[in-house]
Amino acid sequence: MTSVFKPLKSVNSLILVGIMASMGLAATAQTVAPAAPATSAAPAQPAAKAGEHRHDPAKMQARMAKRAAELKAKLAITPAQEGAWSAYTAAMKPAARDTSARPDRAAMRAEFAKLTTPERIDKMRAMRTQRMAEMTAAMDKRGEATKTFYAALNADQKKIFDSLPMDHRGSHHGEHHGQPHKG
Template identity: 70%
Template sequence: MTSMFKPLKSVNTLLLAGIMATAGLAATAQTVAPAAPAATSAPAASPKGERMGRHDPAKMQARIAKHQAELKAKLKLTPAQEGAWTTFTASMQPPVHGARPDRAAMKAEFDKLTTPQRIDKMRELRAQHMAEMNAAMDKRGEATKAFYAALSPEQQKAFDSQPMGRGGMGGKGPHGHHGQHPKG
């Protein structure tokens, strides 16, 4: 199975989600009449929605733990490398997202703005989001480099053979799946 976390695909997915959210927010902000009240029942999660980052956190943590255990076994770490491993795996954990913005408050704020101001505000929000993502990716990259430096040449080869993703930065192809698309 290829790595569950493919950085380039994740960035593209997040960019697409951000663009879609921005477009939706712009459309909402320009609506003349208020929308009808939402139905009381929560909509079921669609398969597409799950791919857009709405995964079950417990299942995601289980997949990460399984992948890390497999990688650790493959690397055959020495007791002296355990500290570097702990630091590395801690940096690979998914970020804890803060509270989502209040949509009603955001809509009220956007209702007060002109269209050019809305565009500027959306750019500002997008730039802030991208800066946070870039900082997190840089932190993971530096942690990976530090861990890699603690490995023996044989372990580095094993690490390099891993698909790209949170558990290993090696691999081949832009998404770490050796030029093939994953099945399933």
């Protein structure tokens, strides 16, 4: 008789463990209000530190100009290559963001609120597809500009260019996401 209830007891234990795990996951998924700032322990961070990871277009342009100058010096660009260099650096600059073309977030939320879940999924998929197409086109443009510039280099310059890490050849991927360049 006791052997019949032993498997039942282990099944009940598994169910209980599963319920507890589910409750734990649900509890961690809840939004938690931010803690009140400490008043006495640590001094407040300076304003510059608080916005440290924000995108600063002026700083990014300064970094890009510095890196372009360093690359130009390493490659020892000749006056005859100046046109190819200018075309290359122009193509490597990120496109200016057209904020007028971006929909207002409040308007977008209102539009999404009117849609059913499947319609929202389809809308998000279409937006993602468009964004990916734009990014692919920009990467293709930069790739072709790099190939054209590379063709204008002499053999020694090509060796130097080939030896550089990708982020020193005009790709500034990490800098777009608030990550400082290391190098």
